Amino acid sequence: MEQFLQVVFTGLSQGGIYALIALGFSLVMMATRILNLAHGSCVLFGGFLFLTFAETWGWHAALAAPAVLVAIALLGFATERLLNFRVRPWQPVSLDTAVLTTLALLVLFEGVAFLAWGPDPRRAPAIHPGVFTLFGAVVMWQAVWMLAAALAIALGLHFFFRYSWSGRAMRACAENPATACLLGINARRIGAAAFMLSAAVGALAGLLVSPVTWIDYQMGGFFMLKGVLAYLIGGEEEVAGPLAGGLLLGLLENLLLLFPGMTGGLLKQVVPMAALIAILVFRPQGIFAARR
């Protein structure tokens, strides 16, 4: 029982991170119909920059964390500028070009991370060290923060989309960018804002997760995959989908690890991918989304 609870807690906190990454994909996808595969690098850079600010330069976490979010948001802005560099507003960037360019950026950022932070796995300081016991299971405070951040951001985004002008404009762009343009919404500015917001949310995931899992320069691709997986499992609901998808993916992976020895490891890797293929074929709108 305790082992089971332990797995559920770990799964939920990891799921929180996946959900945060997936929310980032969802934001950009919604506003611009681009699947930003370089998003994994924002997560990675979030972790590394926090390490530099908080540990190497010795800043206080309360100063370092916002600084990281702002810096990565600027990186997101740069990504958007680059993607739409040659594009006219009435003619969005083609699907192939967007996928390939963001993949190329993923490699480029991997190279930057290698040069800046070296080849070895590293970890940023935890923003809330220590553990506590809950129903006999040991829980890290950092893990609580991971889950709480996911829930808080999801809730915030929900209100943002429902009640703020920019949020509604973003949803309008998702529905029909051309009409949104005609109604006086600056689709490009909305797109850039979505990229920045998405990058900042990704950076938050990175700075929260790196003390627990350690990160190295190659992990951008890993974060990207987990985020895409969670996003597709949840489906194209703007907030509820990625949140549910992330938590479900975290739980599923950790529950599969309950199988003894190698089987668990194998299942953990293979089942989510097989699930992704099944979802793409049978329910491309995601398992939670209502059929359109």
Added chain:
Amino acid sequence: MTEQSGWALLLRRNLAFFVVLVALPPLSYLLLKTPWFYTDTLVTTAIFFILVMGLDLLYGLAGQLSLGHQGFFAIGAYGVAILFKHFGWSPWLGALCALALNMVLALGFGRIVLRLTGLYFMLGTLALGIMVHAIITVWSPVTGGDAGLGGVPRPAFFGIALSSQTAFTVLVWIVAAVLFWFALNLSRSRVGRALRAIRSDEVSAAANGIDVMRLKANVFALSAAYASIAGSLFAVYFGALHPESFSLSALLEMLLMLFLGGEGSIWGGLIGTFVLRLLPEVSGPLHGYKILFSGLVFTLILFLFPKGLAALFRRKKPAPLLQTEAGALPAAAPDASGGLRVNDAVRSFGGLRALDGVSFELASGRIKSLIGPNGAGKTTLLNAISGVHPLESGRVEFAGRPVERLRSDEIARLGLRRTFQNIRLFSELNVVENVMVGCDKGSEGSLMEFVRAALPTPGALSRERRLEHEARRWLHAVRLDAAADQPVSALAYGHRKLVELLRAASAGPALLLLDEAAAGLNNAEKQDFKRLIRDLREAGTTVLLVEHDMDFVMDISDEVIVVNFGRKIADGSPEAVRGNPQVLEAYLGV
């Protein structure tokens, strides 16, 4: 134009290949003198070239971007290593088994994921690649896991010892050259043309009789086969395997090679591979910058040379002479009867009944116009007859058999062709190739067709020549021969409309559906269209056309059918329809 014999064509087209074949022995002698260092680069260049060719067949021709080819590469490599390690099978036998496994996997998996389009196809293949990588990393008793799998020997190849670097280099390059020859033939053949048509527009390709799903599945399997062969050679050359070589970074490296060289050209991959394999050797001390450099090059290539380095070498076609005199229309009598019978056709979109029980008949050899106000269901009816969007209920009988359950490419191969309201030409093909797709009368895309295309016989080549000749005669008949080698985007609107009509007519269809036949044309062009349609009817083609210009309709039609709100309100001779009170009400509201 003189008819050349197929043999001469075969020789001429493959001249470069035969030159290389002759030059190979002296080259391999030179290789003996080169340091080990460079032969290593040469071998890996060839291996990756094979891999990239596979990707190029899939993306450059058919436009399907696979993000999972490192998986097929891994199966090719690990297949050899595992079968040797655990069963003691010879690596060559192992390579064959891995090849078979890969092709079966690709055909089966392809059936599933190729139904997805665009982004979802990429993500499906991405999942496959990651899954294979996960399995070889984790399943350590069989694959060696993170520690890798070693000890694959390099056995003799049909009695030729390969223990020396040189012998192996020569072998790998011979394999690469043969595969290159296959790929190049394929890309220049009718199969290559059909694949490019699919890349341009799948709906329009199917409407021209191309079995889109089957061609895509087969080219996916072929491309997996290339990856498999590359993987097996990789395993035999290095003798030891590590999961690292088949990770996401491996995929990125292949994509970079493909796009650096230039997609769609087959040989562009050679440039890309060579540059990227040679660079690490010459840039020794800068090794730390390798990843950064690849990322930078990849990004820059996509921005500055989206068509890759190969585009720098592309020859400019000479400007053609202007032609003023029109030739005769090479229309031939169709094989089948073009009779059409539609019974109680129903189709709705949400709550709207676009077709609400329409029935009509069209006798073979006649011209019928389908008219009605906007939103009356005219295009829906054409889409239903041609199988683009099937009916919910009702029957469509064409050429004496029910066709309402057939796919649009199957109906097209029975002898039906159509044009689209918003012109749908193949942007990846030039004008004459667009018409050649029509002359070719569709493609079933069987594996046999692929084999025939990869190994062209003199007969196949002269057939291809005949097709081109025929397509040019069609263009000559409408005075478009000067534009034959232009991209279709260079044509004016009226000319594009004309090319689409030729593409449909040159297949010699029994029944021709024209959606908005003359919309947007000026008066002279309308007269041309009228003449063309009449000539086609003279040759035996039945025509059903949608048109808004009443003068055009009344002038050309043998009979007219009027629909409104998904129902037929009149059907008969133009004079009878003109006087029908219901028609007057629908059009004038009186």
